[in-house]
Amino acid sequence: MSEAPLRPRLVIVAAVARNGAIGARNGLPWRLRTDLQRYKAITMGKPMVMGRKTYESIGKALPGRRTIVVTRDPGFAPADATTAPDLPAALLAAEGAAAEMGATEIIIAGGADIYAQMIGMVDALSITEVDLAPEGDAFFPPIDPTLWRETARAPHPAGPNDDVAFAFVDYVRRDRDAPLVEKRAFRA
Numbered sequence: 001m002s003e004a005p006l007r008p009r010l011v012i013v014a015a016v017a018r019n020g021a022i023g024a025r026n027g028l029p030w031r032l033r034t035d036l037q038r039y040k041a042i043t044m045g046k047p048m049v050m051g052r053k054t055y056e057s058i059g060k061a062l063p064g065r066r067t068i069v070v071t072r073d074p075g076f077a078p079a080d081a082t083t084a085p086d087l088p089a090a091l092l093a094a095e096g097a098a099a100e101m102g103a104t105e106i107i108i109a110g111g112a113d114i115y116a117q118m119i120g121m122v123d124a125l126s127i128t129e130v131d132l133a134p135e136g137d138a139f140f141p142p143i144d145p146t147l148w149r150e151t152a153r154a155p156h157p158a159g160p161n162d163d164v165a166f167a168f169v170d171y172v173r174r175d176r177d178a179p180l181v182e183k184r185a186f187r188a
């Protein structure tokens with residue numbers, strides 16, 4: 001009997017304020033050093049798929065990770081990242097990178113545009129709930145509790161270099177909680 005092909009788990013990683021804001025003027029509307037440390041730990045050694053605006057807001061590919069930037073602009077060609085003209089192409093490139101890196105997860109790194117298009121197909125969400133309601137111009141899509149099961153919640157008071165308190169919250173899609181699942185076609 002042949003085994004079903006396995007693919008890396010798709011994981012959205014995002015920091016989200018109480019009002020759903022994730023960004024303002026192409027930047028983060030808070031300073032949370034503890035979250036940046038966790039972000040590094042979660043993403044290290046894995047491919048990351050991100051929108052062109054998020055790539056530009058970070059300003060470079062993060063070391064130790066493989067960055068795949070989605071853009072419709074064929075002239076956008078950063079030296080330190082791969083580009084893809086659409087999400088299926090980005091996911092294919094990320095799967096190839098994951099195989100090369102020995103990674104079992106692909107990180108979907110935002111921003112709002114990418115989260116909205118991907119939340120319907122990812123396996124898990126790794127959310128930092130930020131205890132703020134700032135003005136923003138980029139928002140996370142609603143997390144529907146009938147579709148998502150919360151599996152872990154770790155509240156943290158603000159550390160010395162954190163603006164506010166926050167909580168690390170993990171979710172798995174209710175219909176898909178195995179660590180590796182059968183390969184499926186991308187449905188836009």
Ligand SMILES: NC(=O)c1ccc[n+]([C@@H]2O[C@H](COP(=O)([O-])OP(=O)(O)OC[C@H]3O[C@@H](n4cnc5c(N)ncnc54)[C@H](OP(=O)(O)O)[C@@H]3O)[C@@H](O)[C@H]2O)c1
Nearest residue numbers: 014015023026027051052053054072086110111112113114
């Ligand atoms: N709090 C967090 O965890 C977090 C994480 C990431 C980002 N952010 C914030 O989110 C904001 C940016 O989000 P955003 O929604 O404005 O932009 P974004 O999602 O980062 O990038 C949008 C761009 O990605 C490309 N794109 C999107 N969908 C595509 C598709 N299907 N095919 C091809 N290209 C596609 C387009 O690039 P082109 O215009 O080049 O074609 C589009 O303009 C910033 O404020 C950032 O700081 C926050």
